[in-house]
Amino acid sequence: MTFEVVTNRNIEFHAQISENQVTGFKQLDIDRTALRLYRNGHIAIAGTTGTANFDELRKKAVSALDRGILYPCEPSSSLKRQVILGNELMSRQLFAKHCDDFMGTLRSQFPNFVFSNKIRMVQCEKSIRNERELDLSFCDRYYSFEILFKRLGSKDIIDGALYRSFRENPFEGMLALAREKLTAFDSECALPHGKDFSVIWPEEDNELLYFFWKQLNGRQFATGTSLLSGKLGKQLFSAEFNLVHDCSADCAAGTAFFDSEGVVNSDFQFPLIEKGVLRAPFADKRTAQEFSLPLTGSAGGAYDEAPNVEGFTPRALATHQSLRDILGGQTGILIESASGGDFDSAGRFASPVQCAYLHDGERILGRLPEFEVSGSVYDLFGRSFRGVCHNNPQGVGLGGFVVTNMEITRE
Amino acid sequence: MLKFPENLYCDVRIEDSFETLIQYRKEVLFDHRVRQTHGAFVRVFDGSRWYTAATTETSPASLQKTLDELAELATPCADVLNHPTVQSLRPHRAKEMRFAERSVRNILERTKAELLRCHFPVFQEFTTVGDWQARYRDTHVVKRFLSSKGADVEFDSQLAGLVFASSFSESEKQFFDYESIVENSFENLRPNQDKLRKFLSSCETYMKHAEPLSPGNYTVLLSPIATGIFAHESFGHKSEADFMLGDPGMLEEWKLGKQVAAPVLSIVDSGRDGGIGDLPFDDEGNATERTYLIKGGVLAGRLHSAQTAGCLSEAPTGNARALNFEYDVMPRMRSTYIEPGERPLAELLAGVADGVFIESVKHGSGMSTFTIAPARAWRIRNGIVSEPVRVAVLSGNVMTTLGEIDAVSSDFALISPIRGGCGKNDQRDLPVAFGGPYVLVRNMRIS
Numbered sequence: 001m002t003f004e005v006v007t008n009r010n011i012e013f014h015a016q017i018s019e020n021q022v023t024g025f026k027q028l029d030i031d032r033t034a035l036r037l038y039r040n041g042h043i044a045i046a047g048t049t050g051t052a053n054f055d056e057l058r059k060k061a062v063s064a065l066d067r068g069i070l071y072p073c074e075p076s077s078s079l080k081r082q083v084i085l086g087n088e089l090m091s092r093q094l095f096a097k098h099c100d101d102f103m104g105t106l107r108s109q110f111p112n113f114v115f116s117n118k119i120r121m122v123q124c125e126k127s128i129r130n131e132r133e134l135d136l137s138f139c140d141r142y143y144s145f146e147i148l149f150k151r152l153g154s155k156d157i158i159d160g161a162l163y164r165s166f167r168e169n170p171f172e173g174m175l176a177l178a179r180e181k182l183t184a185f186d187s188e189c190a191l192p193h194g195k196d197f198s199v200i201w202p203e204e205d206n207e208l209l210y211f212f213w214k215q216l217n218g219r220q221f222a223t224g225t226s227l228l229s230g231k232l233g234k235q236l237f238s239a240e241f242n243l244v245h246d247c248s249a250d251c252a253a254g255t256a257f258f259d260s261e262g263v264v265n266s267d268f269q270f271p272l273i274e275k276g277v278l279r280a281p282f283a284d285k286r287t288a289q290e291f292s293l294p295l296t297g298s299a300g301g302a303y304d305e306a307p308n309v310e311g312f313t314p315r316a317l318a319t320h321q322s323l324r325d326i327l328g329g330q331t332g333i334l335i336e337s338a339s340g341g342d343f344d345s346a347g348r349f350a351s352p353v354q355c356a357y358l359h360d361g362e363r364i365l366g367r368l369p370e371f372e373v374s375g376s377v378y379d380l381f382g383r384s385f386r387g388v389c390h391n392n393p394q395g396v397g398l399g400g401f402v403v404t405n406m407e408i409t410r411e
Numbered sequence: 412m413l414k415f416p417e418n419l420y421c422d423v424r425i426e427d428s429f430e431t432l433i434q435y436r437k438e439v440l441f442d443h444r445v446r447q448t449h450g451a452f453v454r455v456f457d458g459s460r461w462y463t464a465a466t467t468e469t470s471p472a473s474l475q476k477t478l479d480e481l482a483e484l485a486t487p488c489a490d491v492l493n494h495p496t497v498q499s500l501r502p503h504r505a506k507e508m509r510f511a512e513r514s515v516r517n518i519l520e521r522t523k524a525e526l527l528r529c530h531f532p533v534f535q536e537f538t539t540v541g542d543w544q545a546r547y548r549d550t551h552v553v554k555r556f557l558s559s560k561g562a563d564v565e566f567d568s569q570l571a572g573l574v575f576a577s578s579f580s581e582s583e584k585q586f587f588d589y590e591s592i593v594e595n596s597f598e599n600l601r602p603n604q605d606k607l608r609k610f611l612s613s614c615e616t617y618m619k620h621a622e623p624l625s626p627g628n629y630t631v632l633l634s635p636i637a638t639g640i641f642a643h644e645s646f647g648h649k650s651e652a653d654f655m656l657g658d659p660g661m662l663e664e665w666k667l668g669k670q671v672a673a674p675v676l677s678i679v680d681s682g683r684d685g686g687i688g689d690l691p692f693d694d695e696g697n698a699t700e701r702t703y704l705i706k707g708g709v710l711a712g713r714l715h716s717a718q719t720a721g722c723l724s725e726a727p728t729g730n731a732r733a734l735n736f737e738y739d740v741m742p743r744m745r746s747t748y749i750e751p752g753e754r755p756l757a758e759l760l761a762g763v764a765d766g767v768f769i770e771s772v773k774h775g776s777g778m779s780t781f782t783i784a785p786a787r788a789w790r791i792r793n794g795i796v797s798e799p800v801r802v803a804v805l806s807g808n809v810m811t812t813l814g815e816i817d818a819v820s821s822d823f824a825l826i827s828p829i830r831g832g833c834g835k836n837d838q839r840d841l842p843v844a845f846g847g848p849y850v851l852v853r854n855m856r857i858s
Binding site: 016018019020022023024025026027028029030031045047049050051064067068069070114116117118146148150152153154155157158219220223224225226227229286301304305306308339340341342343344345346348349350351352354370372374409 | 432436439440441442443444446448449450460461462463464465466467468484520541542578579580584585586587618621623626644648649651653654656657658660661664718737739773774775776777780781782783784801802803804806810836837858
């Protein structure tokens with residue numbers, strides 16, 4: 001019998017934005033604790049929010065063993081590691097002042113836009129510890145801009161977003177980014193002629209990589225219900241394309257270096273596609289054991305859930321130093337908002353693009369009219385794949401780009 | 412008893428949430444969780460700014476401490492009660508505990524699991540099912556809202572349901588879809604093996620025979636679930652009044668009384684017509700109502716929180732909702748649907764020489780261009796639903812598409828999803844219901 005404690009704490013301070021102004025401040029400090037109990041190939045979990053009463057959690061966990069959740073795997077053990085990302089956050093008073101100043105600048109320099117939503121200052125702490133000398137803890141401190149904008153007179157409810165996460169003081173960098181985007185938004189330009197263009201997708205919340213989130217699920221893969229089932233070891237994509245399960249520091253803010261089962265990969269990454277060849281689907285312990293797959297450290301689930309195979313954080317490895325290198329002197333289409341697209345059951349992707357910019361690799365040249373993009377996944381990461389960079393031309397915040405040629409359909 | 416600081420508007424939303432989740436993967440129990448959460452969202456308004464906090468410490472002393480700390484940050488204002496936002500907050504006093512006597516908290520966990528398991532044999536009848544998951548989920552949420560204006564309301568909401576997710580495969584073909592059975596109490600939830608069998612059979616046919624459809628514009632027949640997602644994504648979000656703040660042009664574009672669709676079209680968002688969106692009060696203590704967004708093709712209303720109602724000098728509609736105690740409110744939908752018409756489905760179908768029937772949907776989105784990503788879609792030929800077709804996404808301009816609605820059927824269904832929900836900003840999976848009749852739309856873009 002082994003007990004394991006999982007904790008998850010979020011301390012946040014938000015500046016709420018409405019009609020171009022900071023209209024409020026929100027504070028949040030939510031502590032979640034779960035006690036896991038492993039016994040005879042089963043797992044039982046008891047969770048709570050707020051201050052944890054471990055005697056009570058212990059009783060609940062022991063009682064929950066009767067539910068009979070199968071977990072025929074060993075808990076992680078003998079590993080102690082702590083990772084702290086980001087610097088000490090600024091004081092709430094200073095953050096509030098910076099937010100006021102930031103919104104004041106946007107208001108005065110871009111009076112034709114309406115801004116809303118929020119700017120967050122976050123300290124996120126996660127840990128997993130057990131009686132088998134597992135002791136992993138993670139803390140990430142960052143600032144997250146989540147500002148929506150709308151051009152006055154636009155018929156849309158939202159025209160675009162100023163989203164970016166930073167682990168350093170963010171305001172100056174974000175202002176430069178906002179200036180570039182908002183200035184370009186007012187400078188309309190025509191879609192380039194032709195059918196195929198280099199399309200630049202931001203790394204974060206990448207619609208294209210979502211394909212792998214679905215199709216490389218170890219369970220789906222092993223039961224023959226993935227488009228990629230039976231294709232292990234095959235050259236499916238470009239030799240330039242490498243995909244990993246990534247929990248490294250420059251991955252999305254708030255992503256811990258361990259998964260929900262306490263598995264830590266070497267260099268915090270596990271390769272799934274190497275030089276275009278499919279090497280492994282992603283798996284948690286139960287999936288890996290049931291189907292004899294490599295354990296990729298991709299267990300997910302809420303703090304009080306039995307770990308499941310949904311903790312995959314896909315990332316394509318960099319092929320180039322910069323976006324300019326990828327584009328090689330040509331222009332590309334930077335996707336700002338492409339909401340609602342999907343892959344069909346044969347792997348063909350299509351999506352309307354609500355907002356996009358023409359980009360020369362160093363700067364945004366202007367805003368493009370609405371259009372649609374489409375392409376088969378085998379082309380997008382195959383013959384049409386252009387490359388990946390992990391930085392952005394402004395050099396601010398987290399996030400790079402995935403670039404691939406796609407078919408463009410005008411409205 | 413809370414003591415509200417003077418010369419400030421203050422309110423407290425206290426939540427007691429209960430949830431059961433039982434999940435099987437191919438007859439193996441994969442997870443079984445019972446979660447109970449207590450939390451509160453505390454707000455203080457000084458007429459200029461809101462100071463808010465989310466906390467799991469809900470004892471009266473802790474809430475008083477949080478309230479007092481927030482009040483310290485605010486600047487007292489003697490006139491705060493006359494602020495338009497505060498004016499739009501109604502001090503209701505009521506208790507509407509509709510599910511207390513039949514709460515899912517009182518049902519044995521074993522009984523819930525048995526209801527789920529009795530469906531498992533149906534999967535054995537289909538050899539192309541490569542993998543499946545079955546899930547039982549229930550929630551019972553009790554909320555109490557107290558304000559310095561004297562509001563004191565307590566109410567609850569409940570949902571219980573089964574979800575069956577199936578992955579099919581045969582040689583190089585794969586397909587995934589899910590079916591659900593949802594009610595607002597456990598007693599109303601009945602085994603329904605026939606519904607599961609029909610779903611699996613339809614999916615199997617679809618997986619085996621679906622062929623790609625050439626992109627282009629088609630006449631599309633939307634099923635009630637597709638209609639509901641269309642109403643929600645294409646028009647519901649655009650009716651949320653926070654998107655109109657600060658832009659007089661937007662208000663002019665969305666001027667009430669404007670004809671935007673054929674007279675056959677009426678879209679409603681209601682907190683009083685059943686489904687998971689049926690709530691007596693919103694999360695600011697305002698009473699809910701049935702709000703027509705479009706009535707007879709004419710723009711008739713929009714969805715308000717107290718802030719948006721106050722800003723736009725309109726009446727509150729009871730649409731201020733938050734995902735849970737960790738979040739502040741914003742205008743959100745409840746149960747959104749298109750009202751049924753008078754023509755039977757068969758009559759609508761008979762008029763379609765060449766079109767596409769959208770039976771089930773993976774997801775949708777709503778911006779200037781709305782999208783619907785179908786799961787199962789079928790070609791309509793000479794009034795008959797024919798072969799299955801593969802469609803990545805269906806899209807269109809909202810206003811243009813409203814004008815292309817040709818007919819609505821007399822058949823009607825309101826769907827309360829137990830898997831997923833509505834997403835807006837960072838608040839995803841808010842429980843909402845949607846639905847409507849079968850709707851015929853011309854010139855929809857299929858990609």
